[in-house]
Amino acid sequence: MNATGDDSVVWKGHLMIARTRGQRPVMRAAAAAAAGALLVGGLAACSASGGDDTADGGVREVDFWGWVPGLEDLVAQWNEENPEIQVSFHRMTGDDGQKVEAAVDAGQGPDLVQLSTHDLPDYVIAERVIDITDYVAEDESNYTPASWASVSFDGRVYGVPQGIGPAGTMYRTDIFEQYGLEFPETWDEYLDAARALKAANPDMYIANLSPSEIGQWAQEIQQAESSWYGIDGDAWTVGVNDEGSQLVAERWQTLLDEGLVTTEQMWTPEYWALVNNGTIATISYAAWFPSILAENASGLAGQWAVAPLPKNAGSENSGDSGGAAVVVLKNTEDAEAAAEFASWLNGSDDTQETLITVGGLFPSTLNGLASPALLSENEFYGGQVINEVFIESAEETPATWVEGPNYGTIQTAILDEFAKVINGEQTFLEALDIAQAAAIADLEARGLSVVQ
Template sequence: MMALNRSLRTFGSAVALTAASALLLAGCSSSAGSDTGAVTLEFWGWAPGLETAVETWNDTNPDIQVEFFRMTGDDGAKIPPAIDAGTAPDAVQMSVHSLPGHIINNRLIDIGEYTDGLDASFTASSWKGVEFGDGVYAIPQDSGPTGLMYRSDIFTQYNLAAPTTWDEYLETARALKAANPDIYIGQFSPNEIGLWTEQVWQNEGTFNTIDGDAWTVEVDNDKSQEVAAIWQTLVDEQLVKVVDMWTPEYWAEVNAGTIASINYAAWFPALLAENAADLTGKWSVAPSPTFAGSDAAGETGGSVDVVPTGTENVEQAVEFLTWLNSSDESLDILIKEGGLFPTALAGLDNPAMLTEQEFFGGQVINEVFIDAAKNVPSSWVDGPNYDITQDALKDEFAKVGTGAQTFAEALDAVQALTVTNLKDSGLSVK
């Protein structure tokens, strides 16, 4: 993997974006707080509860003080040019999917020398997401293991059980349609790629792999094609409702009871309860259906905390971020106050995770998601052009939704586009 690291850094030096202007972000780059040697770090993030966690840290760590800035709106878009201009904060929360693109542009510090043994504190899949080559480029923060949210009242009415495999899911979908043609077992939402990636990930697939000093693109590999076959059947037989997620039309379908299940991430139940409050007590959560011969669970990815290039006090920044994401004290705050679904094993064991949910009839739904988090494959590798691949999938899946092409054709198109884009960017692709 050493060759890959050299390749990434060489490429990053050649194509690093030039900031349009030097963003003068207050407090950027680590600074000494006083003659006593105290350090003040600036940390940008968006997770609820971070203010309280930072305050707690500051109360007991006078030598490493943290100033927190809450990111909203387009604040995330300011970070890349700020790093390029040397004016970035000392630590930043970002999506795990964005790491490779920042790494190849030399925007993140390899913090591996300060994280020896820390991997044992996190789920295997979340730690895999922050490793590239021989380096470690982030501390995992939260994740999105999946579960099957389903209308237990509808399933009971039609004498159906929550499917445990994807084969059973198809059988249950057909039985539900036969019993009531106006109810679909789920939805196909071309605009929400997380519904796709979670299932490919569960099937031990990925969008990319790393081969020596080159990238490979796996968008249309056998694992993805197996998922495509399932979804092609669901769409062809009209077993799922074709509707874009997050739209008023989508929530109208959910509230009308035409969508009987949603297989999605651990953070989605809160949104479901918020947008379908009148359905309190009618939903339950079961483990996601599995692929034959496997107990692997799905995952959508989550956020991580990084140390941008230019940060002076790297060791202190990593010390804070390690505490933030793995200490019992901080995890207790982020879970209770922020509703965070942690990647740290200590967080998964926190009693605060096991609260009954009124919307789900008093069920302790996190029991399902915690089990899932521990069974996510470590197969997933994000590519440096993840956003390009994701947007292309949305465009091609929209054509599938109208019947203009098949899932297999969509994957072929996105595979070709992703390869071309990587090559045009100057990266080696196998």
């Protein structure tokens, strides 16, 4: 099931970003060597070739790499309607992302690439992408604030958002009805519901706390208007253990200490067994997760519904587990044409239905959020129009999240420490302190300025 509620496509989003200024890491010799080898595989032909044609008034050419289903059809539509700018498309698979990095660092590569926003800070710092503010600034009003913030820093724009992952909570309606419980609107009520379920049935748990799934944690951090990273002048700040993170940590520490959650690794057969046998009553995750749940728990059709992510006290905020963007790479010979296509692809009224129904994207654009394509009833969820919940979530997500340049490092540090929490070796608060120190050390090792 994709963003429309059918089972044809699943797309999983990513987290948001920012960048720092005045820092430029040195490309490793190994990366340069790898680039030379990879260029033999076809990337050498990917650099833009429209410069001379543009000067002569000929056809401008743009090479675009991406992975979302349906992009071929949209490229064909563009080419038919825009004979003066012709786009070629390459579907990304396997290690194509690494190939693009190596090629760009070697002076080659396509004009445009679809990119996880996890990776955008490193691309900006390494100067693999260019500032496209002058070409797309007027598009900002058509995007959710959080998605536009994910491609921006200090008023400059480095990509066009493409898809987001607003959060909601899937829950077993039959279980809540059986025990006379209303679905909780706040996290305090959620804790009360967890205790009530456990008291009524010792084998019942409100949720599963997976030590390996960072996105569920991150969406609640953003909901609390916190962020792992920030920018202070020309330096990074690190907030892995900030006030909002501590709020989330204390919540899940209570649920864990009181035995109100299971702790299976997500995506495993053991996890899906808990889902299918009715051991866990709720799952909080992004707009792309309902399709995965329906596929893996098909026998429970009609027994699940989707509700808003419970709120923090005094707040209406929701959260988001991330998105992607289309960026213009530094070796392009026609940045204007590349940005024009990216703007049309992600933001045009003409593309939203295909991106939603074929691509499986949950839109980052306001016109996409208003699309009837999002509003189909979902049989697995009892005929509910589940995207109404996720549309509201997208509108309630604060534009406060900042992704740093070492997402992989911080993710590994957090998950390593969370595993120790699950094993009873330390608390979540202690884990956050350790991950905070690891994130700072990694930034400093990269030669980036950090304010503590």
